[in-house]
Amino acid sequence: MAKIPGDEPRHGKVTMRDVAQRAGVGLATVSRVINGKPGVAADLIERVNEASRALGYRHDVTASSLRRADRRTATIALVLEDVANPFSSALHRAVEDAARAEDILVLTGSSDEHPEREHELIDTFTLRRVDGLIVVPTGGTDGQLATVRRQGTPIVCVDRLVELDRVDTVTVDNREGTRAAVRRLLDLGHRRIAYLGDMRAIWTARERYEGYLEAHAGAGRPVDERLVRRDIRSAEAAEHAIGEILTAVDDPPTAVFAAQNLLTIGTLRTLQRLGLHDRVALIGFDDFPLADMLRPGVSVVSQDPAEIGLMAARLLLGRINGGDHRHARHAVVPTGYIARGSGEIPPP
Amino acid sequence: MAKIPGDEPRHGKVTMRDVAQRAGVGLATVSRVINGKPGVAADLIERVNEASRALGYRHDVTASSLRRADRRTATIALVLEDVANPFSSALHRAVEDAARAEDILVLTGSSDEHPEREHELIDTFTLRRVDGLIVVPTGGTDGQLATVRRQGTPIVCVDRLVELDRVDTVTVDNREGTRAAVRRLLDLGHRRIAYLGDMRAIWTARERYEGYLEAHAGAGRPVDERLVRRDIRSAEAAEHAIGEILTAVDDPPTAVFAAQNLLTIGTLRTLQRLGLHDRVALIGFDDFPLADMLRPGVSVVSQDPAEIGLMAARLLLGRINGGDHRHARHAVVPTGYIARGSGEIPPP
DNA sequence: CTGAAAGCGCTTACAG
DNA sequence: CTGAAAGCGCTTACAG
Numbered sequence: 001m002a003k004i005p006g007d008e009p010r011h012g013k014v015t016m017r018d019v020a021q022r023a024g025v026g027l028a029t030v031s032r033v034i035n036g037k038p039g040v041a042a043d044l045i046e047r048v049n050e051a052s053r054a055l056g057y058r059h060d061v062t063a064s065s066l067r068r069a070d071r072r073t074a075t076i077a078l079v080l081e082d083v084a085n086p087f088s089s090a091l092h093r094a095v096e097d098a099a100r101a102e103d104i105l106v107l108t109g110s111s112d113e114h115p116e117r118e119h120e121l122i123d124t125f126t127l128r129r130v131d132g133l134i135v136v137p138t139g140g141t142d143g144q145l146a147t148v149r150r151q152g153t154p155i156v157c158v159d160r161l162v163e164l165d166r167v168d169t170v171t172v173d174n175r176e177g178t179r180a181a182v183r184r185l186l187d188l189g190h191r192r193i194a195y196l197g198d199m200r201a202i203w204t205a206r207e208r209y210e211g212y213l214e215a216h217a218g219a220g221r222p223v224d225e226r227l228v229r230r231d232i233r234s235a236e237a238a239e240h241a242i243g244e245i246l247t248a249v250d251d252p253p254t255a256v257f258a259a260q261n262l263l264t265i266g267t268l269r270t271l272q273r274l275g276l277h278d279r280v281a282l283i284g285f286d287d288f289p290l291a292d293m294l295r296p297g298v299s300v301v302s303q304d305p306a307e308i309g310l311m312a313a314r315l316l317l318g319r320i321n322g323g324d325h326r327h328a329r330h331a332v333v334p335t336g337y338i339a340r341g342s343g344e345i346p347p348p
Numbered sequence: 349m350a351k352i353p354g355d356e357p358r359h360g361k362v363t364m365r366d367v368a369q370r371a372g373v374g375l376a377t378v379s380r381v382i383n384g385k386p387g388v389a390a391d392l393i394e395r396v397n398e399a400s401r402a403l404g405y406r407h408d409v410t411a412s413s414l415r416r417a418d419r420r421t422a423t424i425a426l427v428l429e430d431v432a433n434p435f436s437s438a439l440h441r442a443v444e445d446a447a448r449a450e451d452i453l454v455l456t457g458s459s460d461e462h463p464e465r466e467h468e469l470i471d472t473f474t475l476r477r478v479d480g481l482i483v484v485p486t487g488g489t490d491g492q493l494a495t496v497r498r499q500g501t502p503i504v505c506v507d508r509l510v511e512l513d514r515v516d517t518v519t520v521d522n523r524e525g526t527r528a529a530v531r532r533l534l535d536l537g538h539r540r541i542a543y544l545g546d547m548r549a550i551w552t553a554r555e556r557y558e559g560y561l562e563a564h565a566g567a568g569r570p571v572d573e574r575l576v577r578r579d580i581r582s583a584e585a586a587e588h589a590i591g592e593i594l595t596a597v598d599d600p601p602t603a604v605f606a607a608q609n610l611l612t613i614g615t616l617r618t619l620q621r622l623g624l625h626d627r628v629a630l631i632g633f634d635d636f637p638l639a640d641m642l643r644p645g646v647s648v649v650s651q652d653p654a655e656i657g658l659m660a661a662r663l664l665l666g667r668i669n670g671g672d673h674r675h676a677r678h679a680v681v682p683t684g685y686i687a688r689g690s691g692e693i694p695p696p
Numbered sequence: 697c698t699g700a701a702a703g704c705g706c707t708t709a710c711a712g
Numbered sequence: 713c714t715g716a717a718a719g720c721g722c723t724t725a726c727a728g
Contacts, residue, residue, distance in 0.1 A: 015704095015705060015706085016705065016706065017705080017706095020715095025714080025715085026714060026715035026716075027705095027706085027707090027715080027716085028707080028708080028714070028715060028716085029713090029714065029715075031706070031707060031708085032707095032714090034706095035707085039713060039714095040713070040714085041713065041714085044713085044714085058475050059475075059705095059706090060475070060705055060706070061475070061476065062410055062413075062414070062421075062476060062477065062705090062706095063414055063704075063705040063706045063707095063720095064705075064706050064707070065410075065706090065707095065720090066410070066411055066414065066704095066705080066706070066707085066719095066720045066721070066722090067705085067706055067707040067708070067719065067720040067721095068706080068707060068708085068720085069707080069708070071720090073410075082441065083431070083437055083440050083441050083444060084434075084437045084438050084440065084441035085437075086432075086434070086437075088437075089431055089432045089433075089434075089436075089437040089440075090432050092431050092432065092437075093430065093431050093432035093458060096431060096456075096457065096458060105455060105472065105476065106455075106456070107453060107454075107455060108444075108454075108456060109444065110441060110444060124453065127406050127407075127408065127409070128409065128410060128453070129410065265638070265641070268641065269641070272641075288637070288638070289636070289637050289638065290613070290636070290637065290638045290641075290642070293613070293616065293617070293620075293638075293642060294638070294641060294642065295643060363720095363721060363722085364721065364722065365721080365722095368699095373698080373699080374698060374699035374700070375699080375700085375721095375722085375723090376698070376699060376700085376723080376724080377697090377698060377699075379722070379723060379724085380697095380698090380723095382722095383723085387697060387698095388697070388698085389697065389698085392697085392698085407721095407722090408720095408721055408722070410721090410722095411704095411720070411721035411722045411723095412721075412722050412723070413704090413722090413723095414703095414704045414705065414706090414720095414721080414722070414723085415703065415704040415705095415721085415722055415723040415724070416704080416722080416723060416724085417723080417724070419704090
């Protein structure tokens with residue numbers, strides 16, 4: 001930075017040394033008091049605190065972590081798909097709040113679902129010596145995660161199941177949430193229920209499809225493969241796919257289950273375009289803003305990203321705060337069902 | 349953290365000292381090469397790079413910043429209203445991308461519009477010695493911002509105007525965007541246009557209201573105070589307020605301008621409830637997801653948070669990278685208008 | 697152009 | 713219980 005004449009000395013220049021001097025004690029004692037270590041005489045504690053207050057001393061966490069035995073930096077990192085998408089940002093906020101309660105800072109990064117990018121982020125964060133990592137894994141970095149974990153950094157994976165030694169996971173019950181919702185459609189009398197699913201490479205997508213199959217099996221109903229489209233990755237692709245199914249199949253579906261946000265919206269567009277939005281039932285997985293304002297309101301299987309984030313933060317902070325366990329834990333956060341109309345349309 | 353027997357040594361333990369040894373040079377030379385400083389013999393550069401690569405050396409930015417004259421940490425901080433709201437998170441993403449291009453990390457925090465919380469965040473971030481600060485200011489921390497700036501940290505304020513020495517700002521043209529939109533309604537023939545506005549304490553809210561007044565003045569039309577409600581802070585309050593205006597006023601408005609996201613949605617709810625959504629025109633300030641899927645589609649004055657974020661990042665990084673100026677700069681990002689139907693409804 | 701030494705702000709053995 | 717010294721991983725005067 002260019003030096004501008006008017007500049008004051010940069011940042012609170014009062015150091016521990018200053019506090020020690022003013023309190024008339026050694027540097028080590030100040031350190032002990034600041035860190036709340038036991039075994040310091042009460043009057044010294046008093047003097048240090050007073051000097052610290054009088055001078056406006058501000059502890060430098062970064063510098064302290066350098067020599068510290070445990071290297072703690074009071075920082076954790078959060079690797080998301082994209083900080084700008086609603087699921088990610090709600091998760092982010094929940095983690096921020098949980099971390100703040102312990103004066104821990106949160107670093108974030110967006111992987112955009114690219115393993116290389118995720119790898120890079122994990123690399124950056126571990127180099128900055130974060131105390132722990134919460135990751136929505138792309139699936140392509142298991143080796144790296146295992147290594148980082150073995151080197152001592154606690155890790156919690158979120159949203160997708162990973163099976164790594166001492167790595168905790170938090171997921172929702174994708175399978176059960178889907179099964180229950182599809183079962184509702186079957187119970188309403190629907191016999192031909194289309195299914196739109198995300199990339200098979202994604203664990204959640206596979207689980208949700210299993211739920212769809214289980215619902216049919218549980219009701220003793222066959223699945224018509226022609227009503228199923230998987231590996232759909234955008235709203236546009238969903239628009240197209242469901243359009244095909246609705247028009248090209250001779251015996252078209254009377255209901256649709258869209259296994260992801262964007263696919264729900266794409267389906268909706270096509271239903272509106274074909275004028276079928278009041279005749280074909282629709283349930284989506286994952287809620288979205290204004291779903292209640294549409295006509296009909298869109299029924300969804302809802303997840304609670306804030307709850308997921310809180311859970312992940314708890315597991316991580318638990319390990320960081322001395323409770324590092326030998327075994328991996330897996331928390332499952334329940335899904336809900338929000339009936340708004342579209343999922344309650346009966347078959348003709 | 350509890351030490352688990354199976355743990356490997358924590359983190360890449362190869363240090364600059366190791367590289368120096370392997371390359372057969374002094375520590376200072378390694379530092380010079382890593383930092384790309386001029387005046388090192390080509391063959392030494394080669395040897396250092398080779399040793400560095402062979403050993404898998406990873407530079408510790410945090411440690412380096414401790415002794416560094418400019419104290420740079422390759423970190424900037426972003427103080428948002430709430431990382432989970434769409435405007436904030438889009439801004440966040442844009443800043444992340446711009447910072448990443450220069451290998452700079454972004455710290456974020458949510459002020460929730462509370463000055464005390466904002467103060468705390470700025471405090472935390474400066475203590476961690478961030479190289480710069482991008483802030484969506486609550487308005488209650490001007491003194492702190494001025495001090496931090498004087499101490500040398502570049503600052504860019506976003507979304508709201510602040511007038512502080514050497515603090516840059518990025519805003520949108522709230523006034524002009526509003527004026528143009530309201531003018532459209534006037535040109536359509538509307539004579540009674542209701543106005544719903546956010547807290548007067550917020551600069552953007554005041555600016556938008558000015559735009560509403562200017563449009564009327566420009567068209568030589570009077571403003572009826574009974575159609576104006578300001579200091580509205582939630583969708584529910586907007587629902588209520590516009591309900592009152594539409595039913596209690598003897599000569600009800602034929603159009604509504606909602607000066608903020610939530611207010612637009614609240615208005616929409618009431619219009620739908622009263623069955624007026626196809627008869628009363630509506631324009632909102634700030635776009636929102638699925639606005640195009642509603643019936644009618646909701647017309648809005650749109651801002652581009654990604655553009656705002658990019659702009660802010662550029663101004664900040666410019667100052668950080670040696671271009672610190674004496675004068676404050678103020679960038680204004682233009683707004684757009686998206687016609688989707690609701691704003692195009694003519695008066696009866 | 698290059699390296700040995702000092703030092704950034706702190707913590708941690710090590711003596712007392 | 714307390715303090716002087718060494719050291720965390722690096723950068724920066726300071727000599728050569």
